[in-house]
Amino acid sequence: MADAPKDVRSFLYIFIQLLHRKATLVNMQIRLVSDQKLKRHQRSTYRTMQRRLFDLWKQYEDGQRNSKELLEACSHLVQPM
Numbered sequence: 001m002a003d004a005p006k007d008v009r010s011f012l013y014i015f016i017q018l019l020h021r022k023a024t025l026v027n028m029q030i031r032l033v034s035d036q037k038l039k040r041h042q043r044s045t046y047r048t049m050q051r052r053l054f055d056l057w058k059q060y061e062d063g064q065r066n067s068k069e070l071l072e073a074c075s076h077l078v079q080p081m
Contacts, residue, residue, distance in 0.1 A: 049077055 053074065060070040 052077055 056065065056070055056073050056077075059065045060067070065073070
């Protein structure tokens with residue numbers, strides 16, 4: 001580390017501080033979620049996609065779709081919107 005240029009060392013120290021701050025926030029968020037004081041925020045796009053995926057899986061479980069149809073339908077879910 002002593003051989004590294006000063007700007008590289010400065011960047012590393014700043015990066016380490018940011019990582020520490022982020023780790024502290026994550027620990028706090030985990031605690032809040034565990035205490036049910038913080039809820040997960042899910043974007044509507046992904047919430048809709050997840051709902052559709054669960055609906056497709058339910059159809060598969062009920063025998064309304066076979067595995068090929070399930071996979072084909074799922075492949076359409078992940079195409080760019």
